[in-house]
Amino acid sequence: METPFVGLKARGNVEDWLGKVEESMVISLRRIMKGALSDYQQRSRTEWVTRHPSQVVLAVSQIMWAKGVHDVLDKVDEYKHKRLDLYLKRCIGDLNDLAVLIRSDLPKVTRLILIALITIDVHARDTLANIAAKKINDW
Structure with missing residues (x-):
């Protein structure tokens, strides 16, 4: 570089x-x-996260999560809740992939990036789960 x-x-x-x-x-x-x-x-997210600086990983991950949420919520139709449930399952899958990755032998810096990313992803998952559970329709 x-x-x-x-x-x-x-x-x-x-x-x-x-x-x-x-x-x-x-x-x-x-x-x-x-x-x-x-x-x-x-790339797969687990490969991607190990190839970039920590703050860039956190920022881009948030950008992509927000884009995914907007893609779900911007369409006005009867399938919105189904799309939200599918996106929630994808977020849970991403979290599970990170959990597997963090259990592997990693450099300390990569492990710290993953800890921060998992913390943010858990909050994102909980936010989506809350919206899905309440079946919020006023969006």
């Missing part, structure tokens, strides 16, 4: 230099996030 700070010299006003550092960071993060989003759709 190419370092965006190559050629960025600490010269001149500190405000100007730090502004350029910030600009480079934003460009780098945008590129990394786009790559992770693309990769998410091409």
